[in-house]
Amino acid sequence: MISNSLGDRMFRIGNAIALGLITLITAFPIYYVVVVSFTAPIEYIRKPLVLFPEEWSLASYRYLLSTSAFPKALGVSLFLATVGTACSLIVTSALAYALSRRRIYGRRTFQLLILFTILFSPGIIPHYILIRELHLINSLWSVILSSLTSGWYVILMRGFYDSLPEELDEAAAIDGCNDMTAFFRIVLPLSLPALAAFGLFFAVGYWNQFFNALLYLNDPDKWPIQVLLQNMLIDASGSSLGDVDPLIQPPPSETLKMAAVVIAIAPIIVVYPFLQKHFAKGAMVGSIKG
Amino acid sequence: MIREGKRGKRSSSLLLAVVLLLAALLSACGGGSNSISGGSQQGNAPNASSNSQQGSPSADEPPTEIRIMVHFFGATPPASDNAVKLKIEEATNTKLDIQWVSANNYKEKFNVTLASGDIPDLILVTDPFDPVFRRAAEQGAFWDVSPYIDEYSYMKETIAPIAWDMTKINGKNYGLPRPRPSEGEAFFIVRKDWLDNLGLSVPETAEQLYEVMKAFTTQDPDKNSKDDTIGLAGQVDGSSMSTLAEFERIFYQAYGNWKLQDGQLVHVVTLPETREALVMLAQAYAEGLIPLDFASMKLSQVKDMFKAGQAGIIVEKSGALQEYYDALKKIDPNFDMKNLLPLTSVNGYNPKGPGFSGVIAIPKSVSEDKLKKILAALDRWSQDDLFLMHSQGIEGIHHTVQDGKIVIDTEKVTADGLGEFNQILYVADPYASTVKRTFPEDVQELYASIQDERAKTSVANVGTGLYSETGATFMQEFNKTVQDLKTKIILGVEPIEAWDAFVASLDSNESFKKTTAEMNEAYKNR
Numbered sequence: 001m002i003s004n005s006l007g008d009r010m011f012r013i014g015n016a017i018a019l020g021l022i023t024l025i026t027a028f029p030i031y032y033v034v035v036v037s038f039t040a041p042i043e044y045i046r047k048p049l050v051l052f053p054e055e056w057s058l059a060s061y062r063y064l065l066s067t068s069a070f071p072k073a074l075g076v077s078l079f080l081a082t083v084g085t086a087c088s089l090i091v092t093s094a095l096a097y098a099l100s101r102r103r104i105y106g107r108r109t110f111q112l113l114i115l116f117t118i119l120f121s122p123g124i125i126p127h128y129i130l131i132r133e134l135h136l137i138n139s140l141w142s143v144i145l146s147s148l149t150s151g152w153y154v155i156l157m158r159g160f161y162d163s164l165p166e167e168l169d170e171a172a173a174i175d176g177c178n179d180m181t182a183f184f185r186i187v188l189p190l191s192l193p194a195l196a197a198f199g200l201f202f203a204v205g206y207w208n209q210f211f212n213a214l215l216y217l218n219d220p221d222k223w224p225i226q227v228l229l230q231n232m233l234i235d236a237s238g239s240s241l242g243d244v245d246p247l248i249q250p251p252p253s254e255t256l257k258m259a260a261v262v263i264a265i266a267p268i269i270v271v272y273p274f275l276q277k278h279f280a281k282g283a284m285v286g287s288i289k290g
Numbered sequence: 291m292i293r294e295g296k297r298g299k300r301s302s303s304l305l306l307a308v309v310l311l312l313a314a315l316l317s318a319c320g321g322g323s324n325s326i327s328g329g330s331q332q333g334n335a336p337n338a339s340s341n342s343q344q345g346s347p348s349a350d351e352p353p354t355e356i357r358i359m360v361h362f363f364g365a366t367p368p369a370s371d372n373a374v375k376l377k378i379e380e381a382t383n384t385k386l387d388i389q390w391v392s393a394n395n396y397k398e399k400f401n402v403t404l405a406s407g408d409i410p411d412l413i414l415v416t417d418p419f420d421p422v423f424r425r426a427a428e429q430g431a432f433w434d435v436s437p438y439i440d441e442y443s444y445m446k447e448t449i450a451p452i453a454w455d456m457t458k459i460n461g462k463n464y465g466l467p468r469p470r471p472s473e474g475e476a477f478f479i480v481r482k483d484w485l486d487n488l489g490l491s492v493p494e495t496a497e498q499l500y501e502v503m504k505a506f507t508t509q510d511p512d513k514n515s516k517d518d519t520i521g522l523a524g525q526v527d528g529s530s531m532s533t534l535a536e537f538e539r540i541f542y543q544a545y546g547n548w549k550l551q552d553g554q555l556v557h558v559v560t561l562p563e564t565r566e567a568l569v570m571l572a573q574a575y576a577e578g579l580i581p582l583d584f585a586s587m588k589l590s591q592v593k594d595m596f597k598a599g600q601a602g603i604i605v606e607k608s609g610a611l612q613e614y615y616d617a618l619k620k621i622d623p624n625f626d627m628k629n630l631l632p633l634t635s636v637n638g639y640n641p642k643g644p645g646f647s648g649v650i651a652i653p654k655s656v657s658e659d660k661l662k663k664i665l666a667a668l669d670r671w672s673q674d675d676l677f678l679m680h681s682q683g684i685e686g687i688h689h690t691v692q693d694g695k696i697v698i699d700t701e702k703v704t705a706d707g708l709g710e711f712n713q714i715l716y717v718a719d720p721y722a723s724t725v726k727r728t729f730p731e732d733v734q735e736l737y738a739s740i741q742d743e744r745a746k747t748s749v750a751n752v753g754t755g756l757y758s759e760t761g762a763t764f765m766q767e768f769n770k771t772v773q774d775l776k777t778k779i780i781l782g783v784e785p786i787e788a789w790d791a792f793v794a795s796l797d798s799n800e801s802f803k804k805t806t807a808e809m810n811e812a813y814k815n816r
Contacts, residue, residue, distance in 0.1 A: 067705075069366040124398075125405045132406055180304075215402060218389045220367050231392040232365045 037061070037258035044255050060259035070263070072221060073228040076140070077207055078267075080224055084144045084206040085199055092149045092198065096157030097187055101169065111155075118151035124215070131216055142216040143209055143224075153198055160194045161187070200275050207268055225264045233257050351383065354663045357410035359389040359403065360650075360713040361396040368707035373687055374679045375711075381676055382667040390710070404431075409653040411664060414713065415465055416648045418457050419755055421762055423651070427464035432651045433661055434462040441662075442669035448717040453646035456755050465649030466668070468716060472645035473745050474607055474723030475545075477536060481602045482631040484511035484519075496540050496637055499603075500570060503579040506602035521579035523601030525587035526777055529769040533592055534571070534584065536605045536641070541567040543639035546751030548809060555752065555810050557802075559772055560793055568789060571780045585777050608632040608724045608737045627733045632724070634743045642748035643723070650714070671715050680711045681727070700728065758808035764801040 032050075039050050040057035064070045098104055099111060122130075127146070136142035164187065172182040188195070210226040217223055362368075367390030368375060379386055389410060391399045396416060403409060404426060415423050426432065436454075439446050445466075453467035478499070485492065485502065488511050493499040503521025505511065512519055524534040531538055539545060542563035548555045558564055574580050581587060581595065596604040597617035606614070608630075615627045634640065652661055671677065682689045682698050688708065689698045703709070724741045725734045758765075775792055778784040796802050 067366070068369075125402060128402050128406050132408060214392075214395055215399065218391075220369075220390060227392075228366070230394060 033258045033261050036255055037262045039255055041253050041255045044253070060253075060255045061263070063256065064259055064263065069220070069228060070225075070260075073223055073225040074263070076222060077209075077224040077226070080140065080143060080206040080209060081203045084147070085202040087144060088148055088202040088206075089195055089199055092153050092157055092202075093188065093191065093195065094183065095149070096154050097161050097183060099154070099158045100161035100164070101166070114151045114154055128215060137216055138218045138222065140217070140222060143212050144206075146212045146216075147205055147209065153201065157194060157198065160191065164190065196275055200272070203271075204268060229260055229264050232260050353379065353383050353385045354660065354667060355385045355387065356412060356664055356667065357387045357389070358412040358714060359391065359399075359410040360412075360414040360710075361393040361416070362390045362707070362710040362713060363393050364704070364707055364710060366707065368710055372706055372708075373684055374706070374708055377679065377684065378671060378676055378711075382670045384667045388714070409655060411656050411660070412650050412652060412714070414468075414648055415651050418459070418465060418467075418649045419757055421757075423464075424459060424757070427459055427462075427651070430654060432464045432653055433656070434464055435466055435652065435665070436463045438662065438665055439463075439466075442665050444672040445665070445669045448672050450645055450718065453644075456644055457646055457649050458755070463649075465651035467646040467649050468713075469718035470643065470645060470647045470716070471718055471720050471723045472643045472750075473720065473741050473748060474609060475641040475643045475748075476605050476607045477640050477744075478633040478636065479604050479606050479608065479611065480631050480633060481506075481511070481629060483626075483629040484602050485631075487511050487513055492631065492633065494633075494636060496537075496567075496570070499537075499540070499636055500574065500579075503574060503603065504577065507577070507579045511602060512599060518600060520581060520595075520601050521574070522603045523592045523595040524580055524605065525584045525589065525592050526773065526780075529766070529773050531773065531776065533589065533605050534580070537571060538564060538567040539641065540636040540639050543637060543749060544752070545641040545749050546753045548751075548753035548756075550752050555756075555806065555813055557806060560796060565786065565789055565793075568776060568779050569786055572782055572786070575780050576782060585781065608740070609722060609726050612726060612728060627730060628736055632737065632740050634740055635747045638747055640744045640748050642745075642750040644751060644754045668715060672717055677715065677717050680708055680716075683708050698727075752813070753809065756809050756812040758805045758812060760801055760808055761805040764805055768802070 035053060036044060036050055037060055038056050038058070039053040040055040041059065043053060043055050044050060099107060099114075104110075131137055131142045131146070134142075136145070168186065169182060172186050177185065208226060209224055210230065213222075213224050213227050214230075217227075368388075370388070375386060375388070378384075396414075400413070400416070401422060403413070404422065409431075417423070449467055449469045450472070452472060453469050454463060457463060457465070457467045480492070480502070482492075484506055488505050488509055490502055490505060491498075493502045506519055506521040510517065510519070522534075522537065524532070524537070526532050526534055542549060542558055542561045544550075544558060547558055549558055549561065571580070575584070581592075581601075592601075592604065593606075593614070595601045597614050599618060599621055604614075611627070611630050614630060615625070618625045618630075652664065656664070681703070682696055683703050683706065685691060688702050688706070689696050691697070721738050721741060724737045727734075729737070772792075775784065775788060779786060779789055
């Protein structure tokens with residue numbers, strides 16, 4: 001029962017005000033980015049702060065989408081997000097499912113090894129040498145394989161699969177399924193909420209890939225959107241006047257940078273609301289046993 | 291488990307097929323990159339077996355495959371099928387596999403590449419005094435190019451002797467210096483129209499400069515009846531005075547952290563002139579002559595301030611003034627570029643550049659034969675017809691010839707990123723820092739003559755290339771401590787006595803004394 005005493009009402013009002021303020025502070029930078037991206041460049045230079053542009057203009061967007069680099073980078077990021085997520089989901093769920101079945105041989109050892117990978121990581125240079133030895137330098141698979149799965153997600157998913165009773169496997173076996181068929185035909189369809197939640201995690205992770213792409217992808221055609229954004233946004237010539245190479249061209253204008261940011265975050269923002277209901281359910285998935 | 295024979299066979303064969311498919315996919319992707327990473331090895335074999343080479347590459351030999359790694363500054367690098375690149379490959383009989391890395395991330399990529407041992411044939415070293423590169427060169431990872439360079443006259447001519455001298459490590463040159471103009475370093479640029487409006491003359495001493503800054507702030511120099519102007523646009527960052535550094539330097543007339551006094555190097559922090567500069571800057575801040583948030587502004591904000599006509603003085607290279615002029619012209623279509631006046635010198639000082647920006651190193655994994663071929667190709671590239679394409683491109687695509695004059699399509703040139711090729715090879719135009727061909731004729735003449743005047747009194751950074759073991763670790767923290775104190779003094783949070791106390795404490799700072807001693811030694815041995 002929700003009590004309506006004065007104290008409660010005061011608390012609710014105070015709460016609303018405080019949260020409203022925090023929301024404003026958090027949302028303002030995003031609002032600013034979107035507004036500046038639609039401002040005409042001339043107006044932006046003149047005014048110190050643009051809260052609402054007098055001149056709406058799509059000039060920045062038109063310029064960005066006309067270059068070949070931007071749409072190509074978007075395409076690469078899309079490829080990473082879709083193919084990468086699919087690969088990650090298959091690998092993670094298969095591993096988690098296998099680990100959840102008590103009949104597997106060496107279950108304890110595998111779990112220990114996976115825990116080990118969460119605690120320790122080799123660092124940049126050994127990883128680079130590994131990718132080079134596998135001849136995957138300059139291949140998109142180096143980026144996909146580097147972030148294919150994570151010990152955390154495996155353990156979380158395993159928690160979910162623990163709630164699927166072993167009797168299900170036995171029933172499947174009686175009907176003539178082997179492990180593979182049981183996994184694909186019966187277990188996967190049952191785990192859709194978990195798959196949706198982790199799928200979103202993976203997709204956002206792939207979409208935000210930056211450092212691995214930077215290190216392993218040499219061909220500018222293969223750069224994902226985040227690498228391209230960083231090239232545009234961070235003005236290398238701006239660090240200190242003394243070290244500057246006299247031959248540099250001027251950096252892109254603020255409105256162009258803002259438009260680039262909006263294009264880069266738009267897909268995720270658009271997709272997220274649709275997956276939100278799965279996300280909320282799936283995030284709780286590994287926590288309740290039985 | 292109970293397995294039905296037929297079903298089991300089908301799904302396990304499906305599994306086998308999937309695994310085989312994945313393996314094929316992976317190796318296919320790997321195969322493509324394999325040829326690129328193995329390129330340098332493949333390129334060596336045919337070259338080693340061919341006879342001794344002369345200066346120019348002959349057309350009947352297979353093209354030399356050269357792998358290059360350099361940085362770029364634009365949003366995107368030139369495409370691999372860039373028209374200019376193809377022309378260069380044709381003329382030099384090479385196949386260039388250029389790996390462009392964004393300048394933001396070049397340091398990391400460079401370190402990783404060096405560590406992995408898979409070094410491209412030509413690699414840009416942005417800081418030839420970086421301890422990592424230094425150690426690698428001393429251990430023999432890179433060729434000493436000085437014995438070979440004499441045969442390649444074109445290239446030799448384009449690199450000034452000062453660039454060779456400044457980049458020596460233990461008397462050897464472990465890479466080709468990238469020549470840059472030595473005159474025309476960033477210095478004060480003053481709004482001449484504002485000076486005229488207020489009846490002021492061009493400042494030549496620090497006191498006069500201060501007076502000008504004050505007038506710009508208080509006397510409405512742009513005559514718009516609004517109090518919206520300040521004197522000097524500048525900022526500092528965490529470890530250096532950044533754009534406000536020149537204001538400090540005019541006091542002790544040295545460029546960089548070290549000054550030569552009576553044959554000895556002293557760190558500028560210990561000089562009494564630094565104290566004077568700080569006092570004046572603190573006063574300037576108190577009177578509002580420099581931006582209120584100079585301590586947190588970014589360089590782009592400083593530039594925007596000047597571009598919007600809110601500041602009267604900025605520290606910049608006159609060659610970079612095109613963007614400022616374009617912005618100011620949007621506000622006032624009648625703006626004359628000559629109103630952006632570079633100062634010649636203040637207190638008889640103006641900075642002189644090092645004459646180079648990094649070196650291009652060639653690793654020992656390249657055979658001596660291939661080394662000569664690469665140098666020959668670069669030599670051919672230095673010749674006018676190829677090098678000029680970096681700025682004007684190809685006739686018909688990037689520029690047209692009208693009445694004997696070349697009209698450049700600057701948008702296409704920028705879109706194709708032609709300027710980025712300058713990162714690999716550059717024929718230093720002595721006026722490149724001060725004059726651009728896109729400026730109006732009279733402005734070009736003005737800036738060139740100012741540069742000539744400046745050359746008479748310019749002061750170089752005496753500490754370039756000097757290495758101090760202690761300094762390499764000590765100086766980083768030291769610079770941050772110094773800058774922190776300076777910023778507080780300018781803001782008025784700390785009194786100038788705090789500076790005196792700090793300088794006094796350096797007498798007992800062992801690392802500081804050791805660094806000074808080591809720098810002096812390096813100087814003597816240079």
